[in-house]
Amino acid sequence: MSIEVRNISKSFGAFQALADVSLRVESGELVALLGPSGSGKTTLLRIIAGLETPDHGSGSVLFHQEDVTAHNAGQRQVGFVFQHYALFRHMTVFENVAFGLRVRPRNVRPDRATIRQRVSDLLRLVQIEALAERYPAQLSGGQRQRVALARAMAVEPRVLLLDEPFGALDAKVRRELRRWLRRLHDETGITTVFVTHDQEEALEVADRIAVMNKARIEQIGTPEQVYEHPVSPFVYDFLGKVNLFRGRLEDGRLTVGGSQFGAGAAGGEEGSAAVAFVRPHDVEVARHANGNSIPARVDHISFVGPFVHVLLMPKNGEPIEAALPRERWRELNLQPADEVFVEIRSARVFADDYSI
């Protein structure tokens, strides 16, 4: 079941949450809406679900080429998973999952045995069949989220929509659950859209990522595309850590102090201000100067997983963060206060009309 959003706008009073947004999600795809808070991602998801109505006359929502803009949430047959689970506290896990089947009109309501079977199948799918008779208050956050997911899946939704599904969980459970979501999606093949502000989550789980900023979709693409080829400074900045080098364009190259960077595709007028964006793992540290390198002093060293993060202070300008593989760091034998030289392996230059 494909989802298509065409030219949707939405305002809450004076605040514009969505400005002429269009998005197409192919059948069976898993798409992440990624952005900072207030970027409109949740509003877009809620409009797809029918929990929010777009501004009058501003566009349409289509499921499988069928216009569902006028349908309410129940008629759209979507499974929606809320950030804070929204479980019914007075019902057991079993009753929560069965709710969507039990409220169906009599003529399409499955009989008791079918409901029982279906609910226990779903509880097995989300791996909590032993908890069927518990109340939500007796479950952990991760278990509640699984119940919420099973409840949404019970009505055999045409699409699955998740609003920051793992936002309220701790880091370890979160990682576990998102792998599991990916597997679940691969098994069921249901078209899925989820909202997140965690770039790592989006990069790890999604087939495609729509990066949102200020009521618009800034870029849509595969995780590799948006990470490796960001189309705007915002996307570059939002997807991972970044070092900024401000300077002027000269001869089609960005000059910062004594160093030069290739201006790349962004271009710009000769002499105009520009900024180079450099990922920490594209920063190389060397003991000896080379034509283009920047002298700096090692300020701080921290160990984050497989990488060693080194904070470098150039003579003038902003601190530079470098991420070195452990072997490289050992090879260099870096110590705080060492004088070293920084080389930039690759950079992306954008005209300087953007500030972080």
Place this chain on the structure above:
Amino acid sequence: MRPLFKQRRVVPGFGLSLGCTVLYLGVIVLIPLSALFFKSARLTWPQFKTVVSSDAVMAAYTLSFEAALVAALVNLPLGLLVAWVLARYRFPGRRFLDAMIDLPFALPTAVAGITLTTIYSDSGWIGRWLETVHFHAPWLMWRGFDGSWWPFEVQQFTSVSYTPIGIAIALIFIGLPFVVRTVQPVLQDMGLDIEEAAASLGASRWQTLRRVVLPELRPALLSGFALAFARALGEYGSVVFISGNTPLQTEIAPIKIVQELEQNHYAEATSIAIVILLASFFVLLTVNLLQRHYARRGMA
């Protein structure tokens, strides 16, 4: 000593605060209540029985409990509706309405009683109108022990002032804030997401209300009901004016108590009071047990 009292706690003041609580409850609640029991203990058991089972007293009990129950039952849905409107909608005058809810708390009840009596009397604003629409309402009255299993009978009343209907109206007025103020904060905290979840699962508005919203509100509704009921049972000030105090017809139990006191029949007065006290204690206890039942599911 049990370890509970010996344990050192991170937050200090357990001993002091428990001590103060026990002392305060003792002075304010327990001593007056036990005095009640001592006073009535001057009567022998047969004497006690004669006092509390006389027709006048039984009629007063019937009226008191029935009126309090009717008022609390009326306040339950209406209070829920008011709380819903105040918690869920934004409209001009909302704050004004919100403040108005508390007026029955603050108004001297005698003033409320006199006002209601005037408005609902046959020449009053509402009373006059009720007459033109031929208002009448049934009320269950005490008939007396006559050997049958059902010592009550239904009477029709065509006016409000000076009838049990008027008493019920005064008690509705008094009890409304209790339901509104217990339900409103719970509604405000409840959030819209469970309703949205129900809607996205295909539930109709009515199904959502009946199967999701009302069960979530059940503990708060129970508390509100119990408070309104208990308050109505003890209400005196507003009722004496609107009831007219006709013996066997519109005398509520507190009025019977006052009458006994005025004749210096202290033991009789406290005996009547004790029955009310025990009955309302059982009502409140039942509500509390129900609350515990829901709390065990983690929702109170």
